[in-house]
Amino acid sequence: MLIRVNANKSRASVPTKLTALVGEDSLWHQFKYKRGTEVFGEAEPAAYVYQVSEGAIRTYKLLSDGRRQIGAFHLPGDIFGLENGDVYRFTADAIIETTVWLARRESVFSGLTEISAAATLKVVNKSLEHVENHLLLLGRQTSLEKTASFLLEMDRRLEQPAMMILPMSRRDIADYLGITLETVSRAMSTLRDEGVLSFVGQTQREIILLDRPKLAQLVR
Protein backbone atom coordinates (compact mmCIF):
# COMPACT_ATOMS: atom_id res chain seq x y z
CA MET A 1 0.00 0.00 0.00
CA LEU A 2 1.24 3.43 -0.96
CA ILE A 3 1.14 6.04 1.73
CA ARG A 4 1.57 9.65 0.74
CA VAL A 5 3.03 11.72 3.54
CA ASN A 6 2.79 15.51 3.11
CA ALA A 7 3.00 15.79 -0.65
CA ASN A 8 4.13 18.99 -2.44
CA LYS A 9 7.74 17.98 -2.33
CA SER A 10 7.73 17.87 -6.13
CA ARG A 11 7.14 21.61 -6.38
CA ALA A 12 10.42 22.23 -4.71
CA SER A 13 12.48 22.12 -7.87
CA VAL A 14 11.13 25.18 -9.72
CA PRO A 15 9.74 28.48 -8.41
CA THR A 16 6.69 28.22 -10.63
CA LYS A 17 4.51 31.08 -9.52
CA LEU A 18 7.29 33.46 -8.68
CA THR A 19 8.60 33.16 -12.20
CA ALA A 20 5.18 34.05 -13.56
CA LEU A 21 5.27 37.20 -11.48
CA VAL A 22 8.72 38.53 -12.12
CA GLY A 23 9.36 37.06 -15.55
CA GLU A 24 11.45 34.12 -16.63
CA ASP A 25 14.66 36.06 -16.90
CA SER A 26 14.51 37.93 -13.61
CA LEU A 27 17.07 37.32 -10.93
CA TRP A 28 16.03 35.23 -8.00
CA HIS A 29 17.98 33.64 -5.21
CA GLN A 30 17.59 30.90 -2.68
CA PHE A 31 17.99 31.35 1.03
CA LYS A 32 17.73 29.14 4.05
CA TYR A 33 16.36 30.26 7.43
CA LYS A 34 16.91 28.42 10.67
CA ARG A 35 13.95 27.53 12.85
CA GLY A 36 12.56 30.62 14.57
CA THR A 37 14.52 33.23 12.59
CA GLU A 38 12.89 36.28 11.09
CA VAL A 39 12.50 36.67 7.34
CA PHE A 40 11.24 40.25 7.52
CA GLY A 41 9.60 42.48 10.10
CA GLU A 42 6.39 44.48 10.06
CA ALA A 43 6.87 48.05 8.77
CA GLU A 44 10.23 47.24 7.19
CA PRO A 45 10.72 48.33 3.56
CA ALA A 46 9.29 45.64 1.32
CA ALA A 47 12.38 44.78 -0.69
CA TYR A 48 11.72 41.19 -1.72
CA VAL A 49 8.97 38.80 -2.70
CA TYR A 50 9.24 35.21 -1.46
CA GLN A 51 8.13 31.73 -2.35
CA VAL A 52 8.49 28.83 0.05
CA SER A 53 10.57 25.95 -1.26
CA GLU A 54 10.79 23.72 1.80
CA GLY A 55 9.56 24.28 5.33
CA ALA A 56 6.93 26.60 6.76
CA ILE A 57 6.56 30.34 7.39
CA ARG A 58 4.21 32.18 9.71
CA THR A 59 3.16 35.79 9.14
CA TYR A 60 1.74 37.75 12.06
CA LYS A 61 0.99 41.04 13.73
CA LEU A 62 1.75 41.90 17.35
CA LEU A 63 0.08 44.11 19.92
CA SER A 64 2.35 46.11 22.19
CA ASP A 65 1.78 43.74 25.10
CA GLY A 66 2.83 40.71 23.10
CA ARG A 67 -0.52 39.36 21.97
CA ARG A 68 -0.02 37.85 18.54
CA GLN A 69 -2.33 37.18 15.63
CA ILE A 70 -0.99 34.89 12.94
CA GLY A 71 -2.52 35.80 9.61
CA ALA A 72 -1.36 32.81 7.60
CA PHE A 73 0.91 29.81 7.41
CA HIS A 74 2.90 29.54 4.19
CA LEU A 75 3.79 26.07 2.95
CA PRO A 76 5.93 24.90 0.02
CA GLY A 77 4.76 26.58 -3.18
CA ASP A 78 3.14 29.55 -1.41
CA ILE A 79 4.11 33.12 -2.23
CA PHE A 80 4.34 35.64 0.60
CA GLY A 81 5.61 39.16 1.18
CA LEU A 82 3.96 40.52 -1.96
CA GLU A 83 3.01 44.02 -0.85
CA ASN A 84 1.62 46.79 -2.95
CA GLY A 85 2.60 49.36 -0.36
CA ASP A 86 6.27 49.96 0.26
CA VAL A 87 6.50 48.29 3.68
CA TYR A 88 5.63 44.82 4.95
CA ARG A 89 2.41 44.71 6.93
CA PHE A 90 3.29 41.50 8.76
CA THR A 91 6.32 40.01 10.42
CA ALA A 92 7.37 36.75 8.82
CA ASP A 93 9.54 34.08 10.34
CA ALA A 94 10.47 30.47 9.85
CA ILE A 95 8.54 27.93 11.92
CA ILE A 96 11.06 25.21 11.10
CA GLU A 97 14.19 25.25 8.96
CA THR A 98 12.91 26.74 5.73
CA THR A 99 14.25 27.34 2.24
CA VAL A 100 12.78 30.14 0.13
CA TRP A 101 13.26 31.70 -3.26
CA LEU A 102 13.28 35.47 -3.32
CA ALA A 103 13.18 38.11 -6.02
CA ARG A 104 13.47 41.86 -5.75
CA ARG A 105 10.11 43.51 -5.42
CA GLU A 106 10.80 46.04 -8.18
CA SER A 107 11.01 43.25 -10.71
CA VAL A 108 7.31 42.67 -10.04
CA PHE A 109 6.01 46.21 -9.95
CA SER A 110 8.33 48.10 -12.27
CA GLY A 111 7.28 46.43 -15.48
CA LEU A 112 3.60 45.90 -14.88
CA THR A 113 2.61 44.34 -18.16
CA GLU A 114 -0.92 43.19 -18.78
CA ILE A 115 0.14 39.62 -18.10
CA SER A 116 2.15 40.17 -14.93
CA ALA A 117 -0.56 42.48 -13.61
CA ALA A 118 -3.09 39.70 -13.96
CA ALA A 119 -0.70 37.27 -12.26
CA THR A 120 -0.09 39.72 -9.42
CA LEU A 121 -3.80 40.34 -8.98
CA LYS A 122 -4.36 36.62 -8.83
CA VAL A 123 -1.83 36.16 -6.01
CA VAL A 124 -3.10 39.16 -4.06
CA ASN A 125 -6.66 38.02 -4.58
CA LYS A 126 -5.94 34.58 -3.23
CA SER A 127 -4.57 35.97 0.01
CA LEU A 128 -7.54 38.34 0.17
CA GLU A 129 -9.94 35.43 -0.11
CA HIS A 130 -8.09 33.52 2.59
CA VAL A 131 -8.08 36.38 5.02
CA GLU A 132 -11.77 37.12 4.38
CA ASN A 133 -12.69 33.57 5.28
CA HIS A 134 -10.50 33.88 8.34
CA LEU A 135 -12.55 36.86 9.51
CA LEU A 136 -15.65 34.67 9.80
CA LEU A 137 -13.68 32.05 11.67
CA LEU A 138 -12.16 34.50 14.16
CA GLY A 139 -15.31 36.46 14.76
CA ARG A 140 -18.06 33.89 14.74
CA GLN A 141 -16.83 30.35 15.34
CA THR A 142 -16.37 28.40 18.58
CA SER A 143 -13.02 26.96 19.60
CA LEU A 144 -14.00 23.48 18.42
CA GLU A 145 -15.16 24.81 15.06
CA LYS A 146 -11.97 26.81 14.72
CA THR A 147 -9.82 23.79 15.42
CA ALA A 148 -11.81 21.67 12.96
CA SER A 149 -11.45 24.40 10.33
CA PHE A 150 -7.73 24.54 10.90
CA LEU A 151 -7.34 20.79 10.48
CA LEU A 152 -9.41 20.78 7.31
CA GLU A 153 -7.40 23.66 5.88
CA MET A 154 -4.11 21.91 6.56
CA ASP A 155 -5.50 18.64 5.24
CA ARG A 156 -6.56 20.34 2.02
CA ARG A 157 -3.33 22.25 1.53
CA LEU A 158 -1.17 19.21 2.19
CA GLU A 159 -3.33 17.43 -0.38
CA GLN A 160 -5.00 15.07 2.07
CA PRO A 161 -2.02 12.94 3.06
CA ALA A 162 -2.57 9.67 4.91
CA MET A 163 -0.69 11.21 7.77
CA MET A 164 -0.50 14.94 8.39
CA ILE A 165 2.68 16.33 9.92
CA LEU A 166 2.09 19.74 11.42
CA PRO A 167 5.14 21.98 11.39
CA MET A 168 3.67 24.45 13.89
CA SER A 169 3.22 24.29 17.66
CA ARG A 170 -0.03 24.45 19.62
CA ARG A 171 0.81 28.06 20.41
CA ASP A 172 1.12 28.88 16.71
CA ILE A 173 -2.23 27.21 16.02
CA ALA A 174 -3.77 29.09 18.93
CA ASP A 175 -2.48 32.44 17.69
CA TYR A 176 -3.81 31.59 14.24
CA LEU A 177 -7.27 30.76 15.61
CA GLY A 178 -7.49 33.54 18.17
CA ILE A 179 -7.65 31.25 21.20
CA THR A 180 -5.15 29.93 23.76
CA LEU A 181 -2.90 26.94 23.34
CA GLU A 182 -4.68 25.14 26.16
CA THR A 183 -7.99 25.49 24.35
CA VAL A 184 -6.43 24.11 21.16
CA SER A 185 -5.08 21.18 23.13
CA ARG A 186 -8.48 20.49 24.67
CA ALA A 187 -10.20 20.70 21.28
CA MET A 188 -7.70 18.26 19.80
CA SER A 189 -8.28 15.86 22.68
CA THR A 190 -12.05 16.13 22.19
CA LEU A 191 -11.71 15.33 18.49
CA ARG A 192 -9.48 12.39 19.35
CA ASP A 193 -11.97 11.11 21.94
CA GLU A 194 -14.78 11.39 19.39
CA GLY A 195 -12.86 9.31 16.90
CA VAL A 196 -12.36 12.10 14.39
CA LEU A 197 -8.59 11.88 14.47
CA SER A 198 -5.76 9.96 16.06
CA PHE A 199 -2.19 10.83 16.95
CA VAL A 200 0.73 8.83 15.62
CA GLY A 201 3.38 8.07 18.18
CA GLN A 202 3.82 10.42 21.11
CA THR A 203 4.66 13.60 19.25
CA GLN A 204 1.08 15.02 18.90
CA ARG A 205 2.02 16.69 15.62
CA GLU A 206 1.52 13.65 13.45
CA ILE A 207 -2.18 13.29 12.88
CA ILE A 208 -4.40 10.90 10.97
CA LEU A 209 -7.85 12.17 10.08
CA LEU A 210 -10.23 9.28 10.59
CA ASP A 211 -13.50 11.04 9.78
CA ARG A 212 -13.27 13.99 7.42
CA PRO A 213 -17.07 14.24 6.89
CA LYS A 214 -17.61 14.58 10.64
CA LEU A 215 -14.89 17.22 10.76
CA ALA A 216 -16.52 19.14 7.91
CA GLN A 217 -19.86 18.90 9.65
CA LEU A 218 -18.43 20.61 12.72
CA VAL A 219 -17.51 23.65 10.65
CA ARG A 220 -20.85 24.51 9.13
Place this chain on the structure above:
Amino acid sequence: MLIRVNANKSRASVPTKLTALVGEDSLWHQFKYKRGTEVFGEAEPAAYVYQVSEGAIRTYKLLSDGRRQIGAFHLPGDIFGLENGDVYRFTADAIIETTVWLARRESVFSGLTEISAAATLKVVNKSLEHVENHLLLLGRQTSLEKTASFLLEMDRRLEQPAMMILPMSRRDIADYLGITLETVSRAMSTLRDEGVLSFVGQTQREIILLDRPKLAQLVR
Protein backbone atom coordinates in the same frame (compact mmCIF):
# COMPACT_ATOMS: atom_id res chain seq x y z
CA MET B 1 -18.39 78.44 15.25
CA LEU B 2 -18.31 76.07 12.33
CA ILE B 3 -19.37 72.54 13.03
CA ARG B 4 -18.63 69.94 10.41
CA VAL B 5 -21.05 67.04 10.59
CA ASN B 6 -20.01 63.92 8.67
CA ALA B 7 -18.05 65.43 5.83
CA ASN B 8 -17.48 63.65 2.52
CA LYS B 9 -20.65 65.04 1.07
CA SER B 10 -18.54 66.86 -1.51
CA ARG B 11 -17.36 63.61 -3.06
CA ALA B 12 -20.90 62.80 -4.00
CA SER B 13 -20.81 64.65 -7.28
CA VAL B 14 -18.18 62.65 -9.20
CA PRO B 15 -17.28 58.95 -9.03
CA THR B 16 -13.61 59.74 -8.72
CA LYS B 17 -12.00 56.41 -8.08
CA LEU B 18 -14.39 54.35 -10.16
CA THR B 19 -13.56 56.46 -13.16
CA ALA B 20 -9.87 55.77 -12.64
CA LEU B 21 -10.62 52.08 -12.71
CA VAL B 22 -12.91 51.74 -15.67
CA GLY B 23 -11.75 54.70 -17.70
CA GLU B 24 -13.29 58.11 -18.25
CA ASP B 25 -15.46 57.04 -21.13
CA SER B 26 -16.88 53.85 -19.62
CA LEU B 27 -20.55 53.52 -18.95
CA TRP B 28 -21.64 53.82 -15.40
CA HIS B 29 -25.02 54.22 -13.81
CA GLN B 30 -26.54 55.37 -10.57
CA PHE B 31 -28.86 53.31 -8.46
CA LYS B 32 -30.66 53.83 -5.20
CA TYR B 33 -31.26 51.10 -2.61
CA LYS B 34 -33.79 51.28 0.19
CA ARG B 35 -32.75 50.62 3.74
CA GLY B 36 -32.08 46.90 4.28
CA THR B 37 -32.19 45.84 0.63
CA GLU B 38 -29.57 43.60 -0.91
CA VAL B 39 -27.10 44.93 -3.47
CA PHE B 40 -25.63 41.54 -4.30
CA GLY B 41 -25.40 38.13 -2.64
CA GLU B 42 -22.45 35.92 -1.78
CA ALA B 43 -21.59 33.47 -4.57
CA GLU B 44 -23.56 35.41 -7.18
CA PRO B 45 -21.78 36.21 -10.47
CA ALA B 46 -19.75 39.38 -9.97
CA ALA B 47 -21.28 41.52 -12.69
CA TYR B 48 -20.73 45.03 -11.36
CA VAL B 49 -18.30 47.16 -9.42
CA TYR B 50 -19.74 49.77 -7.08
CA GLN B 51 -18.88 53.05 -5.45
CA VAL B 52 -20.96 54.55 -2.66
CA SER B 53 -22.34 57.97 -3.40
CA GLU B 54 -24.57 58.56 -0.38
CA GLY B 55 -25.46 56.25 2.50
CA ALA B 56 -23.75 53.15 3.86
CA ILE B 57 -23.25 49.54 2.77
CA ARG B 58 -22.35 46.52 4.86
CA THR B 59 -20.63 43.45 3.38
CA TYR B 60 -20.80 40.17 5.29
CA LYS B 61 -20.64 36.40 5.33
CA LEU B 62 -23.13 34.10 7.04
CA LEU B 63 -22.85 30.72 8.71
CA SER B 64 -25.66 28.24 8.09
CA ASP B 65 -27.20 28.91 11.51
CA GLY B 66 -27.40 32.64 10.96
CA ARG B 67 -24.24 33.82 12.66
CA ARG B 68 -22.97 36.81 10.71
CA GLN B 69 -19.56 38.40 10.29
CA ILE B 70 -19.50 41.84 8.73
CA GLY B 71 -16.24 42.37 6.86
CA ALA B 72 -16.52 46.07 6.20
CA PHE B 73 -18.71 49.14 6.19
CA HIS B 74 -18.60 51.15 2.99
CA LEU B 75 -19.14 54.88 3.23
CA PRO B 76 -19.43 57.58 0.56
CA GLY B 77 -16.44 57.41 -1.77
CA ASP B 78 -15.66 53.76 -1.03
CA ILE B 79 -15.46 51.15 -3.77
CA PHE B 80 -16.85 47.68 -3.12
CA GLY B 81 -17.67 44.53 -5.04
CA LEU B 82 -14.36 44.56 -6.91
CA GLU B 83 -13.69 40.84 -7.22
CA ASN B 84 -10.95 39.17 -9.18
CA GLY B 85 -12.80 35.87 -9.12
CA ASP B 86 -16.06 35.62 -11.02
CA VAL B 87 -18.40 35.54 -8.01
CA TYR B 88 -18.93 37.85 -5.06
CA ARG B 89 -17.43 36.54 -1.84
CA PHE B 90 -19.67 38.64 0.41
CA THR B 91 -23.26 39.65 0.57
CA ALA B 92 -23.74 43.40 0.37
CA ASP B 93 -26.76 45.36 1.44
CA ALA B 94 -27.78 48.89 2.24
CA ILE B 95 -27.76 49.86 5.90
CA ILE B 96 -29.74 53.00 5.20
CA GLU B 97 -31.09 54.44 1.97
CA THR B 98 -28.02 54.43 -0.24
CA THR B 99 -27.10 55.71 -3.67
CA VAL B 100 -24.29 54.01 -5.61
CA TRP B 101 -22.55 54.30 -8.93
CA LEU B 102 -21.97 51.03 -10.71
CA ALA B 103 -20.00 49.94 -13.76
CA ARG B 104 -19.81 46.59 -15.47
CA ARG B 105 -17.00 44.48 -14.10
CA GLU B 106 -15.62 43.67 -17.55
CA SER B 107 -14.83 47.31 -18.13
CA VAL B 108 -12.25 46.96 -15.35
CA PHE B 109 -10.69 43.63 -16.17
CA SER B 110 -11.01 43.40 -19.94
CA GLY B 111 -8.68 46.23 -20.83
CA LEU B 112 -6.08 45.88 -18.11
CA THR B 113 -3.68 48.60 -19.10
CA GLU B 114 -0.63 49.36 -17.02
CA ILE B 115 -2.41 52.32 -15.47
CA SER B 116 -5.71 50.67 -14.67
CA ALA B 117 -3.90 47.59 -13.35
CA ALA B 118 -2.04 49.80 -10.87
CA ALA B 119 -5.31 51.48 -9.91
CA THR B 120 -7.03 48.14 -9.43
CA LEU B 121 -4.16 46.79 -7.36
CA LYS B 122 -4.35 49.88 -5.22
CA VAL B 123 -8.03 49.37 -4.47
CA VAL B 124 -7.63 45.64 -3.80
CA ASN B 125 -4.61 46.33 -1.65
CA LYS B 126 -6.49 48.83 0.46
CA SER B 127 -9.19 46.31 1.30
CA LEU B 128 -6.50 43.73 1.98
CA GLU B 129 -4.83 46.04 4.46
CA HIS B 130 -8.14 46.76 6.17
CA VAL B 131 -9.07 43.11 6.52
CA GLU B 132 -5.58 42.21 7.77
CA ASN B 133 -5.87 44.75 10.55
CA HIS B 134 -9.31 43.41 11.32
CA LEU B 135 -7.83 39.95 11.90
CA LEU B 136 -5.81 41.25 14.81
CA LEU B 137 -8.86 42.99 16.23
CA LEU B 138 -11.12 39.94 15.97
CA GLY B 139 -8.56 37.46 17.23
CA ARG B 140 -6.72 39.31 19.93
CA GLN B 141 -8.60 42.30 21.30
CA THR B 142 -11.08 42.58 24.16
CA SER B 143 -14.59 43.89 23.66
CA LEU B 144 -13.66 47.32 25.01
CA GLU B 145 -10.62 47.51 22.72
CA LYS B 146 -12.74 46.42 19.78
CA THR B 147 -15.33 49.08 20.46
CA ALA B 148 -12.68 51.75 20.87
CA SER B 149 -11.07 50.63 17.59
CA PHE B 150 -14.40 50.82 15.84
CA LEU B 151 -15.06 54.34 17.06
CA LEU B 152 -11.59 55.49 16.03
CA GLU B 153 -12.00 53.95 12.60
CA MET B 154 -15.33 55.67 12.04
CA ASP B 155 -13.95 58.93 13.41
CA ARG B 156 -11.03 58.75 10.99
CA ARG B 157 -13.11 57.80 7.98
CA LEU B 158 -15.70 60.48 8.64
CA GLU B 159 -12.76 62.91 8.88
CA GLN B 160 -13.13 63.57 12.58
CA PRO B 161 -16.42 65.42 12.59
CA ALA B 162 -17.50 67.34 15.67
CA MET B 163 -20.39 64.98 15.90
CA MET B 164 -20.34 61.46 14.52
CA ILE B 165 -23.59 60.03 13.15
CA LEU B 166 -23.42 56.26 12.94
CA PRO B 167 -25.59 54.79 10.18
CA MET B 168 -25.41 51.26 11.58
CA SER B 169 -27.18 49.61 14.51
CA ARG B 170 -25.60 48.07 17.61
CA ARG B 171 -26.17 44.67 16.04
CA ASP B 172 -24.24 45.68 12.93
CA ILE B 173 -21.38 46.96 15.07
CA ALA B 174 -21.46 43.73 17.08
CA ASP B 175 -21.31 41.58 13.96
CA TYR B 176 -18.44 43.70 12.71
CA LEU B 177 -16.50 43.28 15.96
CA GLY B 178 -17.31 39.63 16.58
CA ILE B 179 -19.23 40.23 19.81
CA THR B 180 -22.90 40.60 20.80
CA LEU B 181 -24.95 43.75 20.63
CA GLU B 182 -25.33 43.75 24.41
CA THR B 183 -21.57 43.76 24.83
CA VAL B 184 -21.26 46.67 22.39
CA SER B 185 -23.89 48.53 24.36
CA ARG B 186 -22.08 47.90 27.64
CA ALA B 187 -18.76 49.02 26.15
CA MET B 188 -20.33 52.22 24.85
CA SER B 189 -21.83 52.90 28.27
CA THR B 190 -18.45 52.30 29.90
CA LEU B 191 -16.78 54.75 27.53
CA ARG B 192 -19.51 57.28 28.24
CA ASP B 193 -19.12 56.81 32.00
CA GLU B 194 -15.36 57.29 31.69
CA GLY B 195 -15.84 60.57 29.87
CA VAL B 196 -14.42 59.37 26.56
CA LEU B 197 -17.60 60.11 24.62
CA SER B 198 -21.08 61.48 25.03
CA PHE B 199 -24.35 60.86 23.26
CA VAL B 200 -26.31 63.66 21.65
CA GLY B 201 -30.02 63.53 22.32
CA GLN B 202 -31.64 60.19 23.00
CA THR B 203 -30.82 58.41 19.76
CA GLN B 204 -27.48 56.80 20.86
CA ARG B 205 -26.17 57.00 17.30
CA GLU B 206 -25.01 60.56 17.48
CA ILE B 207 -21.72 60.58 19.31
CA ILE B 208 -19.21 63.20 20.32
CA LEU B 209 -15.70 61.98 21.04
CA LEU B 210 -14.47 63.90 24.06
CA ASP B 211 -11.09 62.24 24.52
CA ARG B 212 -9.51 60.78 21.38
CA PRO B 213 -6.09 60.22 23.03
CA LYS B 214 -7.69 58.13 25.77
CA LEU B 215 -9.58 56.17 23.12
CA ALA B 216 -6.38 55.57 21.17
CA GLN B 217 -4.66 54.45 24.34
CA LEU B 218 -7.28 51.77 24.87
CA VAL B 219 -6.44 50.20 21.53
CA ARG B 220 -2.72 49.67 21.94
Place this chain on the structure above:
DNA sequence: CGACTCCTTGACAGCGTTCAACAGTAGTGG
Protein backbone atom coordinates in the same frame (compact mmCIF):
# COMPACT_ATOMS: atom_id res chain seq x y z
C1' DC C 1 -52.15 55.44 18.37
C1' DG C 2 -50.35 50.85 18.20
C1' DA C 3 -46.85 47.79 16.64
C1' DC C 4 -42.32 47.40 15.76
C1' DT C 5 -37.41 48.22 16.15
C1' DC C 6 -33.55 49.71 18.72
C1' DC C 7 -30.93 50.25 22.80
C1' DT C 8 -29.85 49.78 27.65
C1' DT C 9 -29.43 47.35 31.83
C1' DG C 10 -29.63 43.47 35.14
C1' DA C 11 -29.04 38.59 36.50
C1' DC C 12 -27.03 34.50 35.59
C1' DA C 13 -24.63 30.86 32.94
C1' DG C 14 -20.92 29.08 30.37
C1' DC C 15 -17.08 29.00 27.29
C1' DG C 16 -12.56 30.02 27.14
C1' DT C 17 -8.70 31.97 29.90
C1' DT C 18 -5.54 31.79 33.57
C1' DC C 19 -2.69 29.43 36.71
C1' DA C 20 -0.53 25.31 37.88
C1' DA C 21 1.41 20.65 37.84
C1' DC C 22 3.33 17.06 35.31
C1' DA C 23 4.93 14.06 31.60
C1' DG C 24 7.21 13.44 27.40
C1' DT C 25 10.21 15.34 23.68
C1' DA C 26 13.83 17.64 21.63
C1' DG C 27 17.75 20.37 21.63
C1' DT C 28 22.46 21.23 23.67
C1' DG C 29 26.87 20.46 25.31
C1' DG C 30 30.16 17.68 27.54
Place this chain on the structure above:
DNA sequence: CCACTACTGTTGAACGCTGTCAAGGAGTCG
Protein backbone atom coordinates in the same frame (compact mmCIF):
# COMPACT_ATOMS: atom_id res chain seq x y z
C1' DC D 1 26.24 8.86 23.51
C1' DC D 2 24.37 10.45 27.54
C1' DA D 3 22.90 13.82 30.85
C1' DC D 4 20.95 18.11 31.43
C1' DT D 5 17.83 21.58 30.35
C1' DA D 6 14.34 23.89 27.83
C1' DC D 7 10.49 23.26 25.27
C1' DT D 8 6.06 21.32 24.16
C1' DG D 9 1.69 19.41 25.14
C1' DT D 10 -1.95 17.64 28.24
C1' DT D 11 -4.98 18.02 31.94
C1' DG D 12 -7.22 19.89 36.14
C1' DA D 13 -9.25 23.67 38.89
C1' DA D 14 -10.91 28.17 39.47
C1' DC D 15 -11.90 32.56 37.62
C1' DG D 16 -13.91 36.03 34.66
C1' DC D 17 -15.23 38.05 30.39
C1' DT D 18 -18.70 37.71 27.27
C1' DG D 19 -23.01 35.46 25.94
C1' DT D 20 -27.77 34.47 26.98
C1' DC D 21 -32.17 35.56 28.62
C1' DA D 22 -35.28 38.91 30.12
C1' DA D 23 -37.48 43.36 31.09
C1' DG D 24 -38.34 47.96 30.10
C1' DG D 25 -37.89 52.54 27.93
C1' DA D 26 -37.44 55.42 23.91
C1' DG D 27 -37.84 56.27 19.08
C1' DT D 28 -40.02 55.34 14.49
C1' DC D 29 -43.40 54.58 11.11
C1' DG D 30 -47.57 53.46 8.96
